[in-house]
Amino acid sequence: MNDYEQEDPIPQGDLALQITALPRETNGFGDIYGGWLVSQMDLAGTAMASKVAGGRVATVAIDRMAFLVPVSVGAQLSFYTQALEIGRSSIQMMVEVWSDDPLSNEWRKVTEAVFVFVAIDGSGRTRPVPPRRG
Numbered sequence: 001m002n003d004y005e006q007e008d009p010i011p012q013g014d015l016a017l018q019i020t021a022l023p024r025e026t027n028g029f030g031d032i033y034g035g036w037l038v039s040q041m042d043l044a045g046t047a048m049a050s051k052v053a054g055g056r057v058a059t060v061a062i063d064r065m066a067f068l069v070p071v072s073v074g075a076q077l078s079f080y081t082q083a084l085e086i087g088r089s090s091i092q093m094m095v096e097v098w099s100d101d102p103l104s105n106e107w108r109k110v111t112e113a114v115f116v117f118v119a120i121d122g123s124g125r126t127r128p129v130p131p132r133r134g
């Protein structure tokens, strides 16, 4: 079994975004385009990272990306995020995408990646992530 195979079929982290995959997001084969999925993952991760960072963040890296299964048009996609590691200015965030396919009635993980966000100030310079409260 490799790192990406599903040992535990339960989403990890907090629900950050839900969206329906529409026909306009397909590639030439009629499957949902991976690049669109990546940009939605970035939006979900940015929303959660900016909460952790207490303000503006920038995506500095995307690591360990895996597309596990194709996404069908009409699938209800749920994006889950989990902060894995918080450094001085950086936040490593696992982003998982789960699909509820109305045709097959299947609920499964379709992709995951670790995004690295960096807390920045209004001038685009790094700033420390504030200490967590509580």
Ligand SMILES: CCCCCCCCCCCCCCCC(=O)SCCNC(=O)CCNC(=O)[C@H](O)C(C)(C)COP(=O)(O)OP(=O)(O)OC[C@H]1O[C@@H](n2cnc3c(N)ncnc32)[C@H](O)[C@@H]1OP(=O)(O)O
Residues within 6 Å of the ligand: 033, 034, 035, 036, 038, 039, 042, 058, 059, 060, 061, 086, 087, 088, 089, 090, 091, 116, 118, 120, 124, 125, 126
């Ligand atoms: C079919 C599939 C097709 C898919 C393909 C289609 C794509 C389809 C669209 C997708 C869409 C994607 C999503 C785009 C999302 C945006 O567009 S966001 C905008 C793009 N990002 C940017 O513009 C950021 C540009 N970078 C910067 O401005 C500077 O790098 C930053 C962020 C100010 C950081 O500056 P720096 O000099 O690197 O700072 P430095 O102090 O060295 O590092 C800061 C921290 O980052 C960490 N760090 C820096 N670099 C890295 C790295 N590479 N790795 C890990 N950590 C790092 C450092 O370790 C440090 O951590 P701490 O110790 O402070 O915790």
